[in-house]
Amino acid sequence: MNGAADMGGMHGFGPVVPEDNEPVFHAGWEGHSFALNMATGVAGVWNLDAFRFKRESLPPAEYLNLSYYGLWTRTLELMMLEYGMATPAEIAAGHAIAPFEKAPQPVTAAQCANMVRCGSPYNRPAPAPALFKVGDKVRAKNMHPTYHTRLPRYARGHIGEVVRIVGCHVFPDSNSQNLGEDPHWLYTVRFDGRDLWGEGSDPTVRVCIEAWEPYLETP
Amino acid sequence: MSDHHDHHHDHDHSELSETQLRVRALETVLTEKGYVDPAALDLLIETYETKVGPRNGARVVARAWADADYRARLLKDATPAIAELGYAGRQGEHIVALENTAAQHNMVVCTLCSCYPWPVLGLPPVWYKSAPYRSRAVSDPRGVLKDFGVTLPNDTKIRVWDSTAEIRYLVIPMRPKGTEGWSEDKLAALVTRDSMIGTGLAKQP
Amino acid sequence: MAHDHHHDHDHEHGSELSDMQLRTRALETILIEKGYIDPAAIDELIETYEKKIGPRNGAQVVAKSWVDPQFRKWLFEDGTAAIGSLGFGGRSGNHLVALENTPSVHNMVVCTLCSCYPWAVLGLPPLWYKSAPYRSRTVADPRGVLADFGIALPKDTEIRVWDSTAELRYLVVPMRPAGTEGWSEEKLAELVTRDSMIGTGVAKSPKELT
Amino acid sequence: MNGGQDLGGMHGFGPVEPEPNEPVFHAEWEKRAFALTLAMARPGGWNIDMGRFARENRPAGEYLAMSYYQVWFAALESMMKERDLVAEDEIAAGHSLHTPKKVERVLSPADVLKVLHRGGPTERETNTKPAFKPGDRVRAKTINPPTHTRLPRYVRGRIGEIERVIGCHVFPDTNSLGAGENPQWLYTVRFDGRELWGPQGDPTATVSVDAWEPYLVPA
Numbered sequence: 001m002n003g004a005a006d007m008g009g010m011h012g013f014g015p016v017v018p019e020d021n022e023p024v025f026h027a028g029w030e031g032h033s034f035a036l037n038m039a040t041g042v043a044g045v046w047n048l049d050a051f052r053f054k055r056e057s058l059p060p061a062e063y064l065n066l067s068y069y070g071l072w073t074r075t076l077e078l079m080m081l082e083y084g085m086a087t088p089a090e091i092a093a094g095h096a097i098a099p100f101e102k103a104p105q106p107v108t109a110a111q112c113a114n115m116v117r118c119g120s121p122y123n124r125p126a127p128a129p130a131l132f133k134v135g136d137k138v139r140a141k142n143m144h145p146t147y148h149t150r151l152p153r154y155a156r157g158h159i160g161e162v163v164r165i166v167g168c169h170v171f172p173d174s175n176s177q178n179l180g181e182d183p184h185w186l187y188t189v190r191f192d193g194r195d196l197w198g199e200g201s202d203p204t205v206r207v208c209i210e211a212w213e214p215y216l217e218t219p
Numbered sequence: 220m221s222d223h224h225d226h227h228h229d230h231d232h233s234e235l236s237e238t239q240l241r242v243r244a245l246e247t248v249l250t251e252k253g254y255v256d257p258a259a260l261d262l263l264i265e266t267y268e269t270k271v272g273p274r275n276g277a278r279v280v281a282r283a284w285a286d287a288d289y290r291a292r293l294l295k296d297a298t299p300a301i302a303e304l305g306y307a308g309r310q311g312e313h314i315v316a317l318e319n320t321a322a323q324h325n326m327v328v329c330t331l332c333s334c335y336p337w338p339v340l341g342l343p344p345v346w347y348k349s350a351p352y353r354s355r356a357v358s359d360p361r362g363v364l365k366d367f368g369v370t371l372p373n374d375t376k377i378r379v380w381d382s383t384a385e386i387r388y389l390v391i392p393m394r395p396k397g398t399e400g401w402s403e404d405k406l407a408a409l410v411t412r413d414s415m416i417g418t419g420l421a422k423q424p
Numbered sequence: 425m426a427h428d429h430h431h432d433h434d435h436e437h438g439s440e441l442s443d444m445q446l447r448t449r450a451l452e453t454i455l456i457e458k459g460y461i462d463p464a465a466i467d468e469l470i471e472t473y474e475k476k477i478g479p480r481n482g483a484q485v486v487a488k489s490w491v492d493p494q495f496r497k498w499l500f501e502d503g504t505a506a507i508g509s510l511g512f513g514g515r516s517g518n519h520l521v522a523l524e525n526t527p528s529v530h531n532m533v534v535c536t537l538c539s540c541y542p543w544a545v546l547g548l549p550p551l552w553y554k555s556a557p558y559r560s561r562t563v564a565d566p567r568g569v570l571a572d573f574g575i576a577l578p579k580d581t582e583i584r585v586w587d588s589t590a591e592l593r594y595l596v597v598p599m600r601p602a603g604t605e606g607w608s609e610e611k612l613a614e615l616v617t618r619d620s621m622i623g624t625g626v627a628k629s630p631k632e633l634t
Numbered sequence: 635m636n637g638g639q640d641l642g643g644m645h646g647f648g649p650v651e652p653e654p655n656e657p658v659f660h661a662e663w664e665k666r667a668f669a670l671t672l673a674m675a676r677p678g679g680w681n682i683d684m685g686r687f688a689r690e691n692r693p694a695g696e697y698l699a700m701s702y703y704q705v706w707f708a709a710l711e712s713m714m715k716e717r718d719l720v721a722e723d724e725i726a727a728g729h730s731l732h733t734p735k736k737v738e739r740v741l742s743p744a745d746v747l748k749v750l751h752r753g754g755p756t757e758r759e760t761n762t763k764p765a766f767k768p769g770d771r772v773r774a775k776t777i778n779p780p781t782h783t784r785l786p787r788y789v790r791g792r793i794g795e796i797e798r799v800i801g802c803h804v805f806p807d808t809n810s811l812g813a814g815e816n817p818q819w820l821y822t823v824r825f826d827g828r829e830l831w832g833p834q835g836d837p838t839a840t841v842s843v844d845a846w847e848p849y850l851v852p853a
Contacts, residue, residue: 005538006536007537007559008536008537008562008563009560013560014557015557017557018552022550025470028445034469034473035469035470036455039465040455042465043461070444077447077451085458086454093450094446095457100458106456106459109465115514116472117513117514119513119518121518122519123519152589154564166592169590186590190584196564202583205582206582210588210589210592
């Protein structure tokens with residue numbers, strides 16, 4: 001979707017301001033927001049792409065005015081509502097309100113530690129051979145889906161070069177809509193900065209993105 | 220989602236009073252410094268609140284419906300044709316009239332700010348300046364029309380005009396059936412503001 | 425203008441903190457009451473990312489690549505396996521790619537669409553990495569972003585920006601500073617800053633070690 | 635600039651919500667903010683393009699969270715402060731604290747209708763010839779200036795057809811910076827919906843923009 005999350009190339013946000021000796025979390029609640037999101041991820045009620053889609057679907061003004069973990073908490077609220085894990089009344093009250101069904105098995109510390117150690121690989125067996133090879137010129141399609149996609153607006157319509165075949169990976173555009181993992185070949189595609197930003201821009205800049213095969217066409 | 224909307228509205232309200240105070244402070248400073256004359260401000264407000272509005276555009280459309288020669292002049296060069304009726308000036312220096320037909324429906328938007336033909340339509344409504352309209356009118360015009368309760372035949376061509384320069388567009392809606400022989404005044408009553416933006420149709424008799 | 429912005433930020437930050445604190449606590453309470461999550465799991469996760477996983481992991485990888493040519497070769501051929509041999513991997517590190525900075529090519533990593541970052545080797549990302557200024561400008565004006573970090577590269581250095589749009593995670597391997605010949609891996613690792621592994625910095629020079 | 639104002643094709647803002655019997659202004663302060671903006675243009679010495687740039691030149695989250703006249707008013711404040719017409723301490727005090735600057739001309743009630751009637755025509759005489767004629771296929775350039783431009787992101791790189799040669803008009807990209815009116819030929823360019831939006835585009839919809847010659851190249 002063309003939402004506030006798609007920030008590449010936007011102007012007006014000012015300089016990058018690094019913080020000296022930045023703590024991992026800036027407040028106690030941030031750590032809890034982070035951990036809740038990780039743990040509910042382990043519970044497997046939704047997938048990461050669906051979570052990202054919900055987050056970027058927030059009205060742009062809200063997305064842009066929330067802090068980073070504020071965005072996580074807000075998204076978690078919406079996901080819990082959508083997936084029936086809590087009611088609006090419960091979220092307002094800050095407690096479970098009877099009657100409710102208790103989950104059969106809570107996410108445990110051991111499961112979380114295991115998730116941290118093993119992660120969740122995204123590569124899958126390939127259903128077909130890869131269409132493109134390293135060195136091929138490809139054009140990122142001009143597409144504007146209203147659903148979740150990982151093809152940034154700034155790359156659309158531009159020609160780049162395949163520099164790596166990553167493998168066959170879960171396709172976020174489908175997975176985020178709970179339509180299945182629908183794995184596709186994933187490529188690293190390199191663009192010349194001048195193609196992306198115009199003639200006058202820095203000639204020494206190259207930008208690489210990962211692009212799934214359905215994002216690409218032969219120019 | 221509804222709690223989110225409420226939240227935002229509340230937020231806006233508290234900002235409003237803050238803005239209200241700042242506007243008053245600024246007006247006082249500017250008046251004290253002699254940069255503005257308060258009577259001129261009052262006249263500006265009165266002009267756009269009570270004098271300039273979509274009734275102007277409705278008269279232009281009604282004349283175009285009733286007078287074939289005028290219609291031809293309007294579609295050829297709208298600025299002087301509209302000036303014949305006494306409407307001209309700020310935000311209407313270069314007006315183009317767009318004819319809606321059964322085959323083609325025109326809609327006007329300004330994706331980049333809020334450009335609008337003031338002399339014929341007055342100041343734009345909030346929805347015209349809102350992010351939902353500005354974002355979707357160009358990519359999903361039929362969806363926007365649905366927000367207004369308007370459904371066009373599937374084979375009607377839709378033309379969206381994004382006002383990126385100082386050209387201002389006035390849509391001439393189709394004349395409703397059953398209005399043969401009506402006076403211009405009576406016809407003008409059928410011409411809504413939205414029908415001249417392209418988010419609506421003229422009223423039926 | 426600048427003053428107004430700061431005012432707004434303070435205002436929002438202050439009021440948002442307490443609001444978010446309450447809302448986060450509400451969700452946690454509900455999830456625990458309903459039996460979805462064991463409270464010990466929350467503590468375990470926070471401790472892991474606050475204390476255990478951080479840029480020292482990545483620094484070990486870089487230092488080893490500076491002293492061990494075979495490891496270096498492996499690292500650039502198969503980042504996931506080479507880094508896994510040091511015990512790092514898993515969450516946000518299942519598909520790792522190492523990028524070699526040289527005098528002619530400088531690599532920088534960003535996620536314009538959200539905040540993808542190689543947690544397994546760098547821990548959680550700093551605020552600036554997740555901020556709108558970094559996410560918007562890095563792809564279009566990387567030299568300007570480098571200037572925000574006080575870094576000016578030679579005009580003819582090619583800059584490669586890697587936008588993490590999929591589940592690949594990138595680790596920049598900065599250039600080894602001059603004057604570190606014969607140093608141990610542990611000592612070398614002290615030169616490797618977090619920013620040098622994102623590409624918004626370079627490794628410290630021996631002089632900077634205190 | 636690629637800022638919060640460049641909204642064409644963005645998702646996530648929800649439906650358009652027309653307000654029945656909408657008043658011209660929604661609060662007393664809106665009237666004053668509107669009239670002050672119109673009345674200060676002449677004494678302030680800025681042009682319409684500088685005004686537009688002042689409105690859009692802020693973080694997108696700020697732009698999108700403000701109401702319409704809040705944006706107008708914020709731009710008025712910033713333009714007056716930049717020109718030392720008014721200082722922040724004066725707005726805080728609600729009174730003049732410093733000596734006024736000499737200004738060109740204060741708008742008198744007698745001039746209001748004259749000024750409104752005259753408006754601000756942007757067409758200029760030229761002895762150049764337009765490079766394009768109706769029917770020509772043109773591509774909107776890929777440009778990403780951080781300064782004011784009237785070429786929306788959604789048409790950049792896309793191919794359209796010259797529909798009309800409008801005339802030679804003041805060029806906002808330079809006029810907004812105080813770098814001169816620099817008049818350029820202006821065209822109406824029509825784009826097919828699918829050319830702009832890809833498979834998501836409505837095949838029965840076209841979009842026309844008014845584009846100055848420096849935005850266009852032959853396709």
